[in-house]
Amino acid sequence: MQKHPSVLFIGRFQPFHKGHEKLLSYLAKKYKKIIIVIGSSQARRTAENPFSAQERKLMIKKVIATHPSLKKKISFAQLHDFTSNKEWTKNISRRFNPEKFVVASANPLVRKLLKKAHYPLDASPLFKRAEWVGRKIRQEIRRGRMSSVEKDIPQNLRIWMKQKGFGLISISQS
Numbered sequence: 001m002q003k004h005p006s007v008l009f010i011g012r013f014q015p016f017h018k019g020h021e022k023l024l025s026y027l028a029k030k031y032k033k034i035i036i037v038i039g040s041s042q043a044r045r046t047a048e049n050p051f052s053a054q055e056r057k058l059m060i061k062k063v064i065a066t067h068p069s070l071k072k073k074i075s076f077a078q079l080h081d082f083t084s085n086k087e088w089t090k091n092i093s094r095r096f097n098p099e100k101f102v103v104a105s106a107n108p109l110v111r112k113l114l115k116k117a118h119y120p121l122d123a124s125p126l127f128k129r130a131e132w133v134g135r136k137i138r139q140e141i142r143r144g145r146m147s148s149v150e151k152d153i154p155q156n157l158r159i160w161m162k163q164k165g166f167g168l169i170s171i172s173q174s
Contacts, residue, residue: 006033007122008096010079010105012040014049014134015141015161016059017152019106023124024063024070027104030122034074035096036060039110041078050138053078059161063154089113 007027013020013036027034038056043049051059057076064070077095082088092114103114104122115121140149150158 005031006035006100007031007102007104008035008037008092008119010037010039010103010110011107012049012134013038013056013060014040014051014138015153016056016063016157017134017137018154019133020060021063021154023104023106025067026124027122028067028070028073031102032073034070035077035101036074037077037079039079040081042080047138047142050141059157062157062160066154066156085109085113089117093117 007030009024009027011020024034024036038053040049041053044052044055060076064074079088079092082091098114098117098119101119102122103111103119104124105111105114111121137149137152140146146162153161
């Protein structure tokens with residue numbers, strides 16, 4: 001058995017896209033338990049954080065539903081932002097013991113802060129990073145051009161987003 005059977009998959013998932021899906025599948029092959037930590041959970045309806053934490057959790061659950069073997073491995077946690085990196089790191093350390101978890105995140109700042117806090121980091125690859133970029137997807141949705149990024153979003157999630165009107169979502173320009 002590996003030393004760390006659990007991984008914290010930390011991200012904002014704004015929205016959950018195919019890169020996240022590929023990384024989740026990769027992590028599922030390596031770890032017995034995956035805790036998906038939804039960052040910036042207090043933020044919603046802004047340019048950088050258009051979806052609420054609950055909406056993001058629902059998005060991820062829609063994708064997981066197409067991967068039955070993942071369901072039993074995954075749980076969720078929410079993580080608020082703090083005014084300082086030090087407080088943010090303390091909050092994670094209080095909730096998730098660094099001796100029990102590996103961290104997976106594509107965010108360089110998250111990786112830097114948690115490495116400094118003695119979390120082991122998963123050397124997970126970034127899948128098609130040039131194509132599957134949350135910022136680009138959010139921009140296109142904001143511009144009313146969801147069709148230009150549909151290929152970057154898992155199919156059942158894309159259908160659900162259209163049904164819920166997220167392709168036309170009103171997002172502030174802040």
